[in-house]
Amino acid sequence: xxxxxxxxxxxxxxxxxxxxxxxxxxxxxxxxxxxxxxxxxxxxxxxxxxxxxxxxxxxxxxxxxxxxxxxx
Amino acid sequence: xxxxxxxxxxxxxxxxxxxxxxxxxxxxxxxxxxxxxxxxxxxxxxxxxxxxxxxxxxxxxxxxxxxxxxxxxxxxxxxxxxxxxxxxxxxxxxxxxxxxxxxxxxxxxxxxxxxxxxxxxxxxxxxxxxxxxxxxxxxxxxxxxxxxxxxxxxxxxxxxxxxxxxxxxxxxxxxxxxxxxxxxxxxxxxxxxxxxxxxxxxxxxxxxxxxxxxxxxxxxxxxxxxxxxxxxxxxxxxxxxxxxxxxxxxxxxxxxxxxxxxxxxxxxxxxxxxxxxxxxxxxxxxxxxxxxxxxxxxxxxxxxxxxxxxxxxxxxxxxxxxxxxxxxxxxxxxxxxxxxxxxxxxxxxxxxxxxxxxxxxxxxxxxxxxxxxxxxxxxxxxxxxxxxxxxxxxxxxxxxxxxxxxxxxxxxxxxxxxxxxxxxxxxxxxxxxxxxxxxxxxxxxxxxxxxxxxxxxxxxxxxxxxxxxxxxxxxxxxxxxxxxxxxxxxxxxxxxxxxxxxxxxxxxxxxxxxxxxxxxxxxxxxxxxxxxxxxxxxxxxxxxxxxxxxxxxxxxxxxxxxxxxxxxxxxxxxxxxxxxxxxxxxxxxxxxxxxxxxxx
Numbered sequence: 001x002x003x004x005x006x007x008x009x010x011x012x013x014x015x016x017x018x019x020x021x022x023x024x025x026x027x028x029x030x031x032x033x034x035x036x037x038x039x040x041x042x043x044x045x046x047x048x049x050x051x052x053x054x055x056x057x058x059x060x061x062x063x064x065x066x067x068x069x070x071x072x
Numbered sequence: 073x074x075x076x077x078x079x080x081x082x083x084x085x086x087x088x089x090x091x092x093x094x095x096x097x098x099x100x101x102x103x104x105x106x107x108x109x110x111x112x113x114x115x116x117x118x119x120x121x122x123x124x125x126x127x128x129x130x131x132x133x134x135x136x137x138x139x140x141x142x143x144x145x146x147x148x149x150x151x152x153x154x155x156x157x158x159x160x161x162x163x164x165x166x167x168x169x170x171x172x173x174x175x176x177x178x179x180x181x182x183x184x185x186x187x188x189x190x191x192x193x194x195x196x197x198x199x200x201x202x203x204x205x206x207x208x209x210x211x212x213x214x215x216x217x218x219x220x221x222x223x224x225x226x227x228x229x230x231x232x233x234x235x236x237x238x239x240x241x242x243x244x245x246x247x248x249x250x251x252x253x254x255x256x257x258x259x260x261x262x263x264x265x266x267x268x269x270x271x272x273x274x275x276x277x278x279x280x281x282x283x284x285x286x287x288x289x290x291x292x293x294x295x296x297x298x299x300x301x302x303x304x305x306x307x308x309x310x311x312x313x314x315x316x317x318x319x320x321x322x323x324x325x326x327x328x329x330x331x332x333x334x335x336x337x338x339x340x341x342x343x344x345x346x347x348x349x350x351x352x353x354x355x356x357x358x359x360x361x362x363x364x365x366x367x368x369x370x371x372x373x374x375x376x377x378x379x380x381x382x383x384x385x386x387x388x389x390x391x392x393x394x395x396x397x398x399x400x401x402x403x404x405x406x407x408x409x410x411x412x413x414x415x416x417x418x419x420x421x422x423x424x425x426x427x428x429x430x431x432x433x434x435x436x437x438x439x440x441x442x443x444x445x446x447x448x449x450x451x452x453x454x455x456x457x458x459x460x461x462x463x464x465x466x467x468x469x470x471x472x473x474x475x476x477x478x479x480x481x482x483x484x485x486x487x488x489x490x491x492x493x494x495x496x497x498x499x500x501x502x503x504x505x506x507x508x509x510x511x512x513x514x515x516x517x518x519x520x521x522x523x524x525x526x527x528x529x530x531x532x533x534x535x536x537x538x539x540x541x542x543x544x545x546x547x548x549x550x551x552x553x554x555x556x557x558x559x560x561x562x563x564x565x566x567x568x569x570x571x572x573x574x575x576x577x578x579x580x581x582x583x584x585x586x587x588x589x590x591x592x593x594x595x596x597x598x599x600x601x602x603x604x605x606x607x608x609x610x611x612x613x614x615x616x617x618x619x620x621x622x623x624x625x626x627x628x629x630x631x632x633x634x635x636x637x638x639x640x641x642x643x644x645x646x647x648x649x650x651x652x653x654x655x656x657x658x659x660x661x662x663x664x665x666x667x668x669x670x671x672x
Contacts, residue, residue, distance in 0.1 A: 005320070007313070007316065007317055007320065008302065008305055008309075008313045008317065009301060009302040009304070009305035009306070011305075012304070012305055013301070038301060040559070041559055042520075043516065043519055043520040044520075045519070048624060050519075050520055050521055050522060050523075064320065066317055066320070067302060067313075068516045068517070068520065068556065069311075069313065069314050069317060069513075069516055069556065069557065070311075070513055070552055070553055070555070070556030070557045071311075071314065071378075071486075071488070071509045071510070071513035071515070071516075
């Protein structure tokens, strides 16, 4: 299973704050996200490293998707 | 240049009131807000005790202020800071911004000192210094009620609480029971002048070169904000969405910035706030108001946002939003800055834990904290120790406590722990008022790339943020939230400016203005503090020496040598010498030749 975590309004779009996905083979992140999904002003972390929508994810990966914020 | 008003000058010692024109050179070189403030302070306030009659306090709007444009209800309040000894300012969203402009003024300079407690009443051309004895000693909510009763709810009111009257050096200027500005002790500056409040009632119109165009642009901007996909979520959580964001990234200030993740975060995050939410508050001219009202633990209305929750929550080990709201309301009533207050309380809790003070005040001990806030506001008891901020408290206590007194240049660090964010640490280090996040919140960009890198690109990005946020937004003077929080495009702002002033300015032009403002602020620090230099641009030792012990960035700390290299790049890119002082040619390039002879 790959763990997906959604923050801010991205959780609304995904309909959940966390999601587990069973992957039959390594897959581009884009392929496991709802469509359409915002493509700009987003932070993508895959196992704590910066990634992209085209990054390949596999079972056991932790993926965090969060918006760029401005600070209080 | 069109779209501007006059400068109002009030001398509280002599009672003299004058109205002055603002030159086109001033407008073109400094834009407004912070730009006007530093230019006036540079010219008029030199080598003075910040709490003396000779200091001045400025209330400065910008060309965008009060116009029918997104989030344009801001003004900048500035002075020589009694907390830091350098340039101090803070923006505040308030009806007073609109009224000041409608009365015909862009800037108000208040100088001198009233013999007795007083307040200012500005009604268009009429400016009066009135007896404020009945207001003195009242908290900011009580005084707001009294002034609203007298002058109506549709008045612009700026005021201080007892903390400002008592000279507490992180007291702020308040408005509308929840809006605050002037973190570096500008409430104390008002208090030192026996000035309790400013009431403004303006009935004119704010000038613009092309009113039809401006109206069209404003409507488009407001509509665009409401259509953004993040808007609905923003309205539910506001800045509190940063709470679990920071916790996830190990950036949440926890136990006096020892840690970056709070074990009880789920009990007080933005989703908990949603359930407690009863109302929303915010600034005028804004359709994405950020203040969330809940019932506090004493069943009274209180407002929350990320900064006060971060600093009065995890940073002092408190895990209940209603209790945080109670502390926040107390701080607002006393007129204390919630960021510095949270830092001072966290500092004292750590002192207590380490046996540096005899008083027992444990993490999360909300009863003791309530008593402490009263003591801080009065400057008595344990509160007296921190009444000049954590820098001064650490100097008093010694015992290496300066290593975890969380400030830069004397201003307490706001709610972002930077053990694993060296770019954000540099942002705090180089912010022009001390450790404020507002000039360059690079932390999100940093985490989206390679957060632990120390490369030159990061430094370049930091300067770009400072130009936009600390240069443009603080001088225009409008809130930055529409830009970053819901992605309103930056291209709109030069269009707004053109419709108001009749002059087209590119972002390159605006960057140049921002740079000029930063150079002059830097020169001001140097002139007022001859010992000022490189050593003032470092965050506290805790971030370099004591890694976090839990969470996803466990074991990480800032590398001092690499930070130092980034700081050198920062100076080089800014055109400053290795001690952080603007070079002669940099000052000349920005039309600041007169500065050279004063800073050597």
